[in-house]
Amino acid sequence: MVLAERADLPYTAAAMSRPTPEIYAPGGSFHSALAAFDAGADTVYLGLAEFSARKAAANFSFDQLRRIRSVAADRGKRIAVTVNTVVRDAEIGRLVDALGRIEAIGVDAIVVQDLAVSEIAARLFPRLELHASTQMAIHNSAGLTAAASLGFRRVVLARELPLISIRRLRAEHPEVEFEVFIHGALCYSFSGLCLASWALTGRSGNRGECAQICRGHFESRESGEAGHLFSARDLALRRSVLDLADAGVDALKIEGRMKSPEYVYHTVRLYREILDRRDELSHDQERELARRSTLAFARESTSAYFGSPSGERLVDRYHDGHWGAPLGSIVTVGRDDVTLLLDHDISLRDGIGLFPDLSGTAGETEPLRFSARRIRCAGRSVTRASAGETVSIELPPGMRPPRGPGCEVRHLSSRELDLTAPNEAAFPLYRIPIKLDVELSQNLTVRASLAPGCVVTTSHDVTIDDAKVRRPFADLIRSVLSESGESLFRPESIVFTNNCGRSDDAIFIPPSELKRAKNEFYRVLDESFERCTTDRVADIPALLAPPQPTAAGDRPDAARLSAFGDRDSVSPGNRVIPFVSLVRGAIDRTALAVVAGYTCVPLPPVMLDDVAWTRALVDVVTSAPDVRFAVGVANVAHLVVAEALRACENAWFFVDFPIYVANRHTAELLARRLPRLLFAYSWIEEAEPSSIPGPAPAPGPAAVGGAAPRDGASPGDPSPGLPPMLRVQPGFSPPLFLSLGCYAKHTLFAGLCPDEAARRRDPTALSASRAGSRAASTCPRYFDHEISQRANRYRVVVRDCVTYVTKVEV
Secondary structure, three states: OHHHHOOOHHHHHHHOOOOOOEEEEEOOOHHHHHHHHHHOOOEEEEEEOOOOOOOOOOOEOHHHHHHHHHHHHHHOOEEEEEEOOOOOHHHHHHHHHHHHHHHHOOOOEEEEOOHHHHHHHHHHOOOOEEEEOHHHOOOOHHHHHHHHHOOOOEEEOOOOOOHHHHHHHHHHOOOOEEEEEEEEOOOOOOOOOOOHHHHHHOOOHHHOOOOOHHHOOEEEOOOOOEEOOOOEOEEEOHHHHHHHHHOOOOEEEEOOOOOOHHHHHHHHHHHHHHHHHHHHOOHHHHHHHHHHHHHHOOOOEEOEOOOOOOOEOOEOOOOOOOOOEEEEEEEEEOOOEEEEEEOOOEEOOOEEEEEOOOOOOOOOOOOEEEEOOOEEEOOEEEOEEOOOOEEEEEOOOOOOOOOOOOOEEEEEEOHHHOOOOOOHHHOOOOOEEEEEEEEEOOEEEEEEEEEOOEEEEEEEEOOOEEOOOOOOHHHHHHHHHOOOOOOOEEEEEEEEEEOOOOOHHHEEOOHHHHHHHHHHHHHHHHHHHHHHHHHHHHOHHHHOOOOOOOOOOOOOOHHHHHHHHOHHHHOOOOOOOOOOOEEOOEEOHHHOOEEOOEEEEEOOOOOOOHHHHHHHHHHHHHOOOOOOEEEEEOOOHHHHHHHOOOOOOOEEEEEOOOOOEOOHHHHHHHHHHOOOEEEEEEOHHHOOOOOOOOOOOOOEEOOHHHOOOOOOOEOOEOOOOOOOEEEOOOOOOOOOEEEOOOHHHHHHOOOOOHHHHHHHOOHHHHHHHHHOHHHHHOOOOEEEEEEEEOOEEEEEEEEOOEEEEEEEOO
């Protein structure tokens, strides 16, 4: 019994010998990145102006990247650049240019979502480590196997994985590094699978323009209850990160590229102290460190899925923004001020929030937020007051705080935690170290290798005389060439060869000629670097290799293939959820749709038990050898699942809409990986969403990247090396959210499973039971609920504890 309870001990004991995981901190700006390093982060992840999933962050220019790279080099730290958006064909050239510069200055890794980026980087820029973004939704063993085969060294695991699953996957996949989110904002939807922002505003979260629809205010059309029904609390694991460290996780990631340098500094500081000091860090010290972090920014906290596969208290229906830290309690409320008994220190201009009592659902729920413009203590004005003192805080004109009992006083910011902004220009630009070979014969020749096959050589006419003052010429030429000016490069070593016929200390060349030769060399070097990048862009078409050939006549003709453009026709059963499900471990073949003679099996993008899914898929295909199946691939894990069906000639595949095919390289890679590929849906967000004013896309074929098909092209006539591409026809309503956070549990029943809520018979359960009598007595694992947001209506369906939210066209 003891052994069964501690079955993880052998692996945990072995993991104790692993090095401390690195702290992976956000750098939304130069100031934030510097603050992260100052606080003890090992690696900073940051984005450039383009290809970053946080487009609204300050992000980095190339010069700023060079400066923070210089800081990292001096301190022995690492830099990772996020290239984690979907990329269009027209952007590939700019992508290659960016990757070339990133690799050249010694960035350690790139964080990737689009498979094209990983393919191009692996072939052209092999010195860059590939890290799979959480946007790739990797959450099972098959996904990790696929990531390793695609060249990824590290995977940022989906936030939905509990510790027990992380331990199991760590033991199964020692070949891949694990990175796990430990702190910061959570998405209600599985990362990378949220289409709400695009569908409702036309702004794609997969292009760094998330409109945070999940933070909005919704109303139940059945019960009338309203609130932030999908607004997730913030993750805060604190000491639980020690369990991740002991489990062998390689990196602990803090969310927050949109947040302040103060948030970054104090959050990194919290986890640096926890990791380094472990049990030596007292609980009082930890609480103070955590308080400083929450003052910078925090919603109500949760451990999310860390201890439970279904999540623990994920949603805060009442507040979607900054929650801060406790400050004190209200003593009295006056006309123009409020008197507080302080539990913590406060200073002028600190932020204060008065949060009303939420024990019931009636009344105002939005907090009042204001700055402490005047503080009075013991009858006099003060600039600072301490814990235990009673103070009067002047209210802004017209503000009336709640007078009832239970109002919570929160500390929203502290000026004492403010950081001084750095002078960026004071930090040197990183220069790429290169080795120079210098030869003096009749001319002065300088040679450097930028990359394999890219050698720069300049030859300079110089006047060689006898030196009047003897000194080693090799030292002189090294001194001159070491001053590289504004060049992107600096000499790491200089090898001098003297073939001019004079001894080294007898050589004299006019300083003006040496300076002119140096300037000319670095000018040519920088120009050659630009040309090398351009040449790499020109080499891109050669990366497109033909996929595995499909026998002539096997693929349906254009007319039949076009039938798949109606994505609703591919969905099983009642089409509410566009993917198949497992029923008692099996796929119900009778519920599958038939399109163009193919029985469709659109796999769900989230498959926690990939072994059971693979077994069920093989069973349904092999049980009917005379039936042609079209299996929908919706996650990189499905590339591995498809291998189990490679020998089954009746199993064909299509790339479903949750895999975003926005460019030729992604399409070509998938065509190589998948046997008997029928077609791929082009990136669904490239189409105009039906809820956005504007022309609807025409049905039928689509070229990759959303452009019109080439002349004469049809679904059965793809471009060389590419699968046939189909655009999803108008009328299909894809899931806006796909979440493992059961809506019934986390929104209707305040974090309790419906049957548990019914057993407790608490007011929350009784109130929520108005949403449907079925939910109040037992949990059927299926709910169907309607909500609205202004003029928009939505359907919320929970099946087997997974939540799907779709828009209802009125």
